[in-house]
Amino acid sequence: MTGVRHFVVEDVARLDRAVIQAMPELSRSQARRLVEDGSVQVAGDVVTKPSYTVRPDTELIIAEPIVPNLDWESADVPLNILFEDEETLILNKPAGIIVHPRPGMNAVTLINAVRARYPEVREIDDSGRGGIVHRLDRDTSGVIALAKSEAAQFALKQQWRDRETLKRYLAVVEGFVDPPHGVIEAPLGADPNDQRRRAVVEDGQSARSEFEVLEQFDDEAALVTVRIHTGRTHQIRVHMAAIGYPVLGDHMYGHASELIDRQALHARLLGLTLPSTGEWREFEADLPPDFEALLKTLRRRHRPETDNVAAG
Numbered sequence: 566m567t568g569v570r571h572f573v574v575e576d577v578a579r580l581d582r583a584v585i586q587a588m589p590e591l592s593r594s595q596a597r598r599l600v601e602d603g604s605v606q607v608a609g610d611v612v613t614k615p616s617y618t619v620r621p622d623t624e625l626i627i628a629e630p631i632v633p634n635l636d637w638e639s640a641d642v643p644l645n646i647l648f649e650d651e652e653t654l655i656l657n658k659p660a661g662i663i664v665h666p667r668p669g670m671n672a673v674t675l676i677n678a679v680r681a682r683y684p685e686v687r688e689i690d691d692s693g694r695g696g697i698v699h700r701l702d703r704d705t706s707g708v709i710a711l712a713k714s715e716a717a718q719f720a721l722k723q724q725w726r727d728r729e730t731l732k733r734y735l736a737v738v739e740g741f742v743d744p745p746h747g748v749i750e751a752p753l754g755a756d757p758n759d760q761r762r763r764a765v766v767e768d769g770q771s772a773r774s775e776f777e778v779l780e781q782f783d784d785e786a787a788l789v790t791v792r793i794h795t796g797r798t799h800q801i802r803v804h805m806a807a808i809g810y811p812v813l814g815d816h817m818y819g820h821a822s823e824l825i826d827r828q829a830l831h832a833r834l835l836g837l838t839l840p841s842t843g844e845w846r847e848f849e850a851d852l853p854p855d856f857e858a859l860l861k862t863l864r865r866r867h868r869p870e871t872d873n874v875a876a877g
Contacts, residue, residue: 572625578821580605581615586816587627593661593704593826604628642678647848652717652841653710654679657850660706660827665694679711689715699725699796707734707832708850712840720840725796731836731847734791734801735779737829737859738810739819742787745778749804753797762817763799765807772797774804780860782867786813788860790833801830813859825859 572587584596584605591599597615599605605612606626607619619625645657656675658664663674676696680686689695689712696711698721712718724730754769756762773794780788787810791801802818805811811819815828822829836847852860 568629570627570629572627574619574621574623574625576621576816576821578619578816579615579826580607580612580617580619582816582821582826583619583625584627587625588629599627642673642675642681644678644682645850647708647850648846649713650839650841652712652714653721653839654683654713655835655848656709656711658701658706658709658832659853660704660855663703664700664709665697675709676711683713686711686713689718698722701832702799702802702828702830704827705830705832706850706853706856708835708848709832710835710837717840721837724837728794729838731834732793732796732832733834734793735831735833735852735856736789736791736801736805737786737813737825737856737863738789738805739786739813740810741781741784742776742778742789742810745781747776747808749774749776749808751804751807753800753803763797763803765803770797771795772800772804774801776805780864780868782863785867786863788863802828824862825855827855829856829859831856 570587572583574583574586578586581593581596581600584599585591585593588596600615601613603611603613604627607617608623642662645659646654647657648655658675665674665676676694679696686696696713696718698710698712698718701707701709710721712721750773751765752767752769753763753772754766756764757766775792775794776789778787778789791805793800799818802812802815806815806818813819813829814822814825831852832850834847834849836845838845
């Protein structure tokens with residue numbers, strides 16, 4: 566162990582989620598392991614149950630883990646490959662893994678796992694972000710594109726800059742969504758009250774999201790599809806919260822949920838032009854088990870006759 570970190574919990578949370586709030590560089594599995602290994606004290610007592618409920622104003626003392634051998638650990642991270650050729654890799658990213666390293670972060674990331682299997686990606690540049698074209702939040706699952714060469718990275722990034730890609734997400738949001746479809750155009754920037762968050766701000770970057778309700782679960786929640794025409798940090802999460810319908814399970818912009826242990830947000834479809842052939846392709850990522858279970862529960866509660874209807 567290299568030291569300890571002290572953290573005061575602000576909201577009610579599972580212990581493993583509170584550990585992630587204290588140490589955002591950790592993945593969910595790493596946070597769980599810390600708890601289970603007895604490395605976390607809650608109000609002075611060691612707690613080894615990740616699902617333990619922590620109350621506001623409780624102090625956590627977390628023993629910081631030894632820096633891992635990232636190359637060794639990365640090789641064990643599974644990759645759900647939707648498509649690949651000599652230039653491009655399309656993955657279905659699981660929730661709980663960060664896309665690329667940040668300063669001071671010693672956790673395994675998605676790009677670490679890609680480089681462990683595709684050594685050529687290491688040659689793109691030495692910034693730690695070679696191969697990265699766009700990002701998904703750690704707890705957002707779904708389709709993501711990565712480049713396997715410098716030329717492909719340039720070509721793909723240019724498509725993102727020119728807004729030539731198609732990006733559709735599925736989200737479960739809180740409440741009864743009215744109207745059931747619409748366009749949100751609201752500039753986004755750093756939250757002046759909390760630099761970890763984004764907010765609708767007058768001098769922010771332009772951001773446009775288009776949403777439509779696919780299923781409404783009475784007043785509790787709705788399954789919506791969201792197309793983003795821009796790609797700002799936390800865009801869907803902030804935009805939906807700004808109009809009164811935060812993403813279910815989003816502890817940063819909404820509320821934690823007993824139904825899902827993360828924000829219920831999934832990148833369902835990505836359309837782009839392949840750098841290798843110039844062909845337009847669209848790729849879909851299946852819903853992960855936790856999202857499927859969430860929909861099943863909501864359908865059982867509100868419309869049992871549609872319990873077997875496939876999402877999206």
